[in-house]
Each structure stands twice: as structure tokens, then as C-alpha cells.
Amino acid sequence: MIRKAQLGDVPDIHALINEYAEQAQMLFRAPAELYEHLRDFYVCQEDARVVGCCALEIMWRDLAEIKSLSVEAASQSKGIGRQLVEAAVDEARQLGLRRVFALTRSQGFFERLGFSVVDRNALPHKVWDDCLRCTRRDNCDETAVVLDLSGT
Ligand SMILES: CC(C)(COP(=O)(O)OP(=O)(O)OC[C@H]1O[C@@H](n2cnc3c(N)ncnc32)[C@H](O)[C@@H]1OP(=O)(O)O)[C@@H](O)C(=O)NCCC(=O)NCCS
Structure with missing residues (x-):
């Protein structure tokens, strides 16, 4: 079940994200930061467990970022990542955002979810704030992908 995150989910969200962060696949997020941004998060709950999470963070008047997308290894390839991103994109559409990027x-x-690769430099500089706390900042291997919501 995909739903908005609740306060009690923070320890599970923290564990999910930071397991991938340990493998240098995403940025660490401290519990304080997760509480602060909790309203950005969707989770996937199976039985009583959180097995996936995804945040939609508004960056600017027409732009939001998909952040901290994680599905635990044992639950991957079941469509959970897709459902989490679709929930975030639906909310972006309802908010009137024109573009969502990751x-x-x-x-x-x-x-596969309809995003297209764009030149990273096409995104506003504010997007790169997180790079300051990334160990790979001078050797970034991430690709910028954008979903255009205008007209949808
Ligand atoms: C990336 C991730 C979120 C995908 O979650 P998932 O639940 O396994 O993905 P889904 O099952 O919803 O897959 C949706 C589609 O994408 C495809 N897909 C999944 N991961 C893929 C990948 N790395 N590359 C290409 N296609 C991929 C699936 O085959 C599926 O295709 P289909 O619709 O044709 O069947 C998950 O692998 C993960 O948490 N990875 C580690 C953390 C990470 O890299 N997060 C992204 C940070 S931006």
C-alpha cells in the first residue's frame, strides 16, 4: 500500500535510505532532516513494514525533485518504485508543478516512467545544493532526468 508518510515511519525511512547511502548510492539523511521534510514523503507499507520510500521536494515555482527513492532489495522488481514515483508525480500535477526531475x-x-534525460546544466543552480555534501561532487556520475507535466 502506497501512502503518505507518518511520524512513526521515520526510523524505517532512515534505515532504508541510509543502507543505500552506505553503498554510496544516495545521500545520507539525518533523522532531524527526515522529520523536517516528512510531509514530502510517500512510503510503501507491506504488512506492518515500510519497504520503500520516495520524497517530492518543491524547488521552485514550476519545479520539484524526486529524492530519496529507495525500495529494499528483497522487494525490488515488483512495481513498488514505479508506484512511489507515480504517487509523487500525481501530487506534483495537483500542485500545478510543470516539471519533476531526479x-x-x-x-x-x-x-520507463516517461522521464527524459536532460543536460544537468539546464536545471537551476539551486538543484546542486545537495552536491556540496556529496563525496562524489567532483566526479558526479548521476544523470538528470525530467518529466514534463505541462499539458498533462
Ligand atoms: C531504482 C529502484 C527505486 C527501482 O525500484 P523497483 O521497485 O525495483 O522498480 P519497479 O519494480 O517499480 O520497476 C519499474 C520498471 O523499471 C524497470 N527498472 C527497475 N530498475 C531499473 C534500473 N535500474 N534500470 C532500468 N530499468 C529498471 C523495471 O524492470 C520495471 O520495468 P517494467 O515496467 O517494464 O516492468 C530500486 O531499484 C532502488 O531502490 N534502488 C536503489 C536506490 C536507488 O538507486 N534509488 C534511485 C535514486 S534516484
């Missing part, structure tokens, strides 16, 4: 090493996953 910075990712899972380019193919996003392309």
Missing part, C-alpha cells in the same frame, strides 16, 4: 544512476528506471 538526479539518478537508475536512468533506465526513470525512462
